[in-house]
Amino acid sequence: MLIKNYSEANCSVKTFCRMCSYRCPIVVYIEQGKIKKITGDKDHPVTKGRLCVKGSAILDLVYSPARLLKPLKKVGERWQEIDLEIALQEISQKILSIKEKYGAKSIGVWKGESLDPTQSDICRRFAFAFGTPNIFSNDTVCAVSKQAAIKSVIGGYPTPDFQAAKCIVVWGANPRASHFPLYNEIKDARKRGAKVLLIDPRKSSFAKIADLYFPIKPGTDGALAWGIINIIIENKWYDQAFVEEHTIGFEELAQYARKFNLRYVAEETGISQDDIYKISKTIAESAPHVTYRVGVGPEQHDNGFNNIRAIACIGALCGCTDRPGGDRLEEPPALNSLVADVRGNVEKEKPIGAEEYPVFYDHRWEGRSIKAMDAMLENDPYPLRGLILTGANPVITNPNSDKVEKALKSLDLFVVRDLFMTETAKLADYVLPAASFLERSELIRGVMPQTISLTKKVLEFDSCQNEYQFWSSLAKKVGIGQHFPWKDEDELNRWIIEPLGLSLEELAQKAEGYIYKAYNYEKFYKNGFNTPSGKVEFTSDYLAKYGYEKLPVYRPAHYLSGKNKAHYKFILITGAREARFNNSCYHNIPRLKKAVPMPLLEIHPADAANLQLADGDLVEVTSAKGSLNIRVSIVEQDEILRGFLQITHGFDEVNVNRITPDDILDPVIGFPALKSVPVNVTKIPEDAGCHQL
Ligand code: SF4
Structure with missing residues (x-):
């Protein structure tokens, strides 16, 4: 339902699309208490009203019939609706009993890509105030x-x-x-x-x-x-x-x-x-x-x-x-920090993976999600027994999905907050419905240099909590409520921007964003x-x-060293994005999915000819981690090099991360070799079907 301010009048509200990490300005048109349409904001000097195909499907997302609107608890193999307050009570009790048994650091928080820096910092604040350094995200594998x-x-x-x-x-x-x-x-x-x-x-x-x-x-x-x-x-x-x-x-x-x-x-x-x-x-x-x-x-x-x-x-x-x-x-804006006063709680306790890859830790202050799987499965370096995950889908987006699945299933407590029942949410003990970006008011980086903007909350669904509501209510129940003194997200945002010297209402008026400092070139002369x-x-x-090379010395990638050449005939590139989806998101929006229902194996025509493959044939692709069945797309001569293949990621129907490695890693930052996976390709009969094994 529309929130009170907008429920009566016919009006338009300027805010921002957050279907991906960009922030295109949009206009939400409301008539008789209903959102009629959403367009790009033509007045914006940079984006000029242009939206991508995802941005044109915002209403399909927020009003999707597949949206989770009630908290769910897994009882045996079945989901049961549960009152939000009772769910939070049960979750907090389990968190406290895990803490009692294994210590605070055995609880992890995993934040997804759908969160902007402020929302991410709310998660960090909860974790640090609780006493765990174990924050995880897709940052272990991306960007x-x-x-x-x-x-x-x-x-x-x-x-x-x-x-x-x-x-x-x-x-x-x-x-x-x-x-x-x-x-x-x-x-x-x-x-x-x-x-x-x-x-x-x-x-x-x-x-x-x-x-x-x-x-x-x-x-x-x-x-x-x-x-x-x-x-x-x-x-x-x-x-x-x-x-x-x-x-x-x-x-x-x-x-x-x-x-x-x-x-x-x-x-x-x-x-x-x-x-x-x-x-x-x-x-x-x-x-x-x-x-x-x-x-x-x-x-x-x-x-x-x-x-x-x-x-x-x-x-x-x-x-x-x-x-x-x-x-x-x-230059970043001078804002009040959500983590500065609580980081000291975990200063002595490094997160999982920080010892092996200190450069990653220095850069992000978080643990490595790949290593977190070892902590869940083998207590290495110590047990990770509870995980609260918000807006992420690691079963699809992390490498070696089978291991990810096994690890998440092994947890004593697994809570997922999401808009939909994702492949990851299916493994949880509790699934809590989350607010979409039209149901949140959040501080975001502006589109233009050195600007900050505020998104507008237009909609509200009961039980779909925003980040602040969720983490602050959980904080109170686990005894750290004093670290979340703000009444709601507006009050929190007001406090964060205090040093800028403008009010939240003034910021809300600035559809193009507030320029907190004019951009100056050649600052290096002075600073x-x-x-x-x-x-x-x-x-x-x-x-x-840290023992790494001072110069960016070039070392040929693993596949060029010849180690795997005898076993594997092809190198698979994965992780490319499809314009209609944001990684694993929006595959449940029918009009987006209709155009690209499945990923395909892109192959050079000469390689296809060698394997006697025709367009659309079914093949099995096998790596050291597993195999999957997929249809072939023979691309043009100049679209891919011979000997290389490509599968787009993000699809749960054929999840390419079933065959990606989590153990061929960059020595400095620990990133996996998702774009050079040694594989073999074999033609298989039609009745084998498209799926992962
Ligand atoms: S999904 Fe498209 S329209 Fe929306 S913010 Fe991203 S690029 Fe812009």
Whole structure:
């Protein structure tokens, strides 16, 4: 139902879409107490009213007949409705008895991608106040490796300045499917004359707007980056004044880069010598107005962290960092922190996985979800017996799904909050209905640089709690209610923005977001960079302190070393997104699902011919972790390299993570090699059906 403010009148409300991690401004039209339609906000200067296909299905999501509207408790193998208050009471008692037996750290909190930083910090606050450092999320497998790698070089994770860019390098990403507003910004920039380069093993739908496309072998991004660095230094195309004044490690960088001659780089990457030179020259000629959109493509490899460090060195070398048309380094808003006063509770107790991968921990202050499975199954390094998971679906999104399933089933208490009965929720003891983004009022980063915005709560369903309602009510029941003194999410938001000096009502009025600080380029002249040395770090003492290489040394990906070549004939790339879905989300919206009911195995025509496969044939794909049955899609010659395959992730009908490894990991950050899975493919009879084994 609509909340009181909107229930009578005919009106329109400006708020934001949160069907993905972007935040496109939308207008919700209300007539006679009902939402009639939702459109993009045409007045917004950046998004200009454009919504992606997911954004046009918001009403299908919030009014979906499949939505969970009542709390459920599993009794035997069946679900029973349970009063919310009683459910919370039972859950809190179980939490306290697990704490009594195994200690506070045996309780974990897993937060999903649907939460913005403020909501994530509510979860963290609960965990830290309770005394457990064990926060988990998909950050163990997605996006954080590239963020931490780039930060280690330039001191922050930049946002691309498409508006002023002359050259845009999209590296291992498909913004058309994953970040539609960025795709539009790139299209707009191209109309203004920017050159767009795409480097990707697959010729994705984004290639349509790229000026130049370079197919690269998965996991060889570091070799290409070093090849580019070598050419740029040899030709003295780099920004010598910037390098001299604002960087450290240039001599080591230049010396190591010499190993990457054109012949070696071409052999390693599969990109021709001419094209490597062309990429380097295009970047150098457009500098410093060159910006990069690095996707998860280069990071989900066993050498991804250093590969991305090397990519980050190119921009810095050419003086593109924090310059117009380059990589913007935004400053965060000064806000009251939800974790500062409670973090001390767990300072001495590191989360699961932090010892093995301290760089990940330093960057995110959380545990590694892959390692959490060992804690659930084998008490390694100690027992994790209770888990509260909000807005996540790790059975579909984490590698080695069979192990994830087994681990979650082994818990003494497993609580899931979600809008729908997901594959993960099916394993829970309690499933609690959660509020959708139209039922929450939350602080979000704005679309424009250095802005903050407030989403509007338009709807309300009984029993569908927002993050603050859930965690604060649970906190009271487990004896830490004093850490949640705010009456509701509005009061909490009001407190968080206090240092900005504007009221919540004033913020709510700013449909384009509140600019908390005008963006200034070239802050490094005054402030330096946010690295230990205050300069761009081509070499990192911070990483060396942990025993990692100071330079982003290139080591060929595991599959190129030849170890598995005898057993497996193909390398499978997974994890690409389908534009209609956000990873595992929205597969239950019929009009989205209708267009893409199942994932397909993309294969090169020559490989298909060798296996005597026709389009649509059924095959079994087998890895070291398991196998699945899937139909074949023979793509065009130039859409995928020979010897490589692709399966899109997020589908529960054919869950590709049944066959992905959780034990081929990047040595620095612990990311799994989801984009280079050794597999075999065998044609199977039609009656075998499409499924995972
Ligand atoms: S990109 Fe699409 S799903 Fe994401 S916020 Fe924008 S309209 Fe919504």
